[in-house]
Amino acid sequence: MVTALGVAQDADGVGMDALTHRRVIGAHWENPGVVAGLEVSGAAGLRYQASAGVAVCSTGGSDGSVEAYWPGGLTLEAVTAGDGAYPRIDTVYLLADTRAGGQVSLHVAQGTPSASPAHPVVPAGGLRLRDMTMPAGASATISASPMGSVDYAIPYGAKMGRIGYGSNTSSVLQDWSTKWWSQAPAETMMLATDRLVTVKFTWRASVDGEQVGSFYAMPVVDDQDMGDGLDECLVAHVWARQSVEWRMVLEGGRPHRVDVMAKPNLGRPRFTWRGLRTVEVIDEGVAR
CATH class of the missing domain: 2.60.120.40 (Jelly Rolls)
Incomplete structure (x- = not known):
């Protein structure tokens, strides 16, 4: 049975389900990305932080998309201090759990120190917010600097x-x-x-x-x-x-x-x- 956005479920559970909701949202956007806010920066310790904001997240394919809100705060994980000789690239990403009661959370994938560091892999469904270069010898993420650009979500059909x-x-x-x-x-x-x-x-x-x-x-x-x-x-x-x-x-x-x-x-x-x-x-x- 096919239903529409805005149709509540009846007593038998017939109506808008979560997957259909995600597919409708996904049709409104050309790509996952940041909508507003979510500016990434270092902090005094070994966690990164992102400001409050909204993003379009997706696990891809026919699963559609969600519009996720992050209230601002630190990553769940801490990284290690900078390597003694080489810099590395850490990637801060947002994850929206689409299971019932799922939460939006902020994470970091730590890179490998190298003279020419590579970007770490972000788990499936994770939305990259920013790559951060952690310099050699740094004791806190406040020493890290942003690199590259931010991927912004674009409404379908919009001119950029x-x-x-x-x-x-x-x-x-x-x-x-x-x-x-x-x-x-x-x-x-x-x-x-x-x-x-x-x-x-x-x-x-x-x-x-x-x-x-x-x-x-x-x-x-x-x-x-x-x-x-x-x-x-x-x-x-x-x-x-x-x-x-x-x-x-x-x-x-x-x-x-x-x-x-x-x-x-x-x-x-x-x-x-x-x-x-x-x-x-x-x-x-x-x-x-």
């Missing part, structure tokens, strides 16, 4: 705005050859789903005198050409800010490196880049 940005402020005379030149590579955030994005290249360039020059531009994603290289862009004698855009789909499940490559039109006058080149990756929503 700018998810990648690269800039190049050099003023240089364009190399006069047939080579494609990188302009301002941008690293995107982790993408939970396939996303429709706009890649926008903005520049300022000029030609001496009152002649007109041009160059060809092409977007590149993870070193793969995403255009035909035939987009010709005007360069005049004025330092006018200009831009060109492309729309494309970026694959979910990982971050991406997005760049714009440019090469000059050798049949026109040589030009100079005038201190402004940017590549923006702007999210337009879920790719359907």
Whole structure:
């Protein structure tokens, strides 16, 4: 029997059950992650702490998701003091027990000291809040520093705005050859789903005198050409800010490196880049 969110169970227990509830919640979110708060920091002892906040947690698959509240406090486990020679990475994570009467709890997975430390494994269902670098010789977690980024939960269908940005402020005379030149590579955030994005290249360039020059531009994603290289862009004698855009789909499940490559039109006058080149990756929503 299928029921709906907001339908109470009757005397025979027919109505909304916990699994159906989790599946409905899961459909509202593109990915597990932090909704608000839950800022992780060290403390005076050997436990970490997280501020009050809300997160979307899931064990994956058809089990759906829960929206979990943490009132703020310390991890259940304590870690050991810093190694005498090497740093390590500790991962603080939230765990929401979906069994009847289950509780939300804060935990830490302790990493292994190394000259190049690796991230520890978080148990199934645990939501990583923050990786913390514990330095060699530290006697308390207050000496640990956050690393990497926070994974935020994204409502299904929402636009995330700018998810990648690269800039190049050099003023240089364009190399006069047939080579494609990188302009301002941008690293995107982790993408939970396939996303429709706009890649926008903005520049300022000029030609001496009152002649007109041009160059060809092409977007590149993870070193793969995403255009035909035939987009010709005007360069005049004025330092006018200009831009060109492309729309494309970026694959979910990982971050991406997005760049714009440019090469000059050798049949026109040589030009100079005038201190402004940017590549923006702007999210337009879920790719359907």
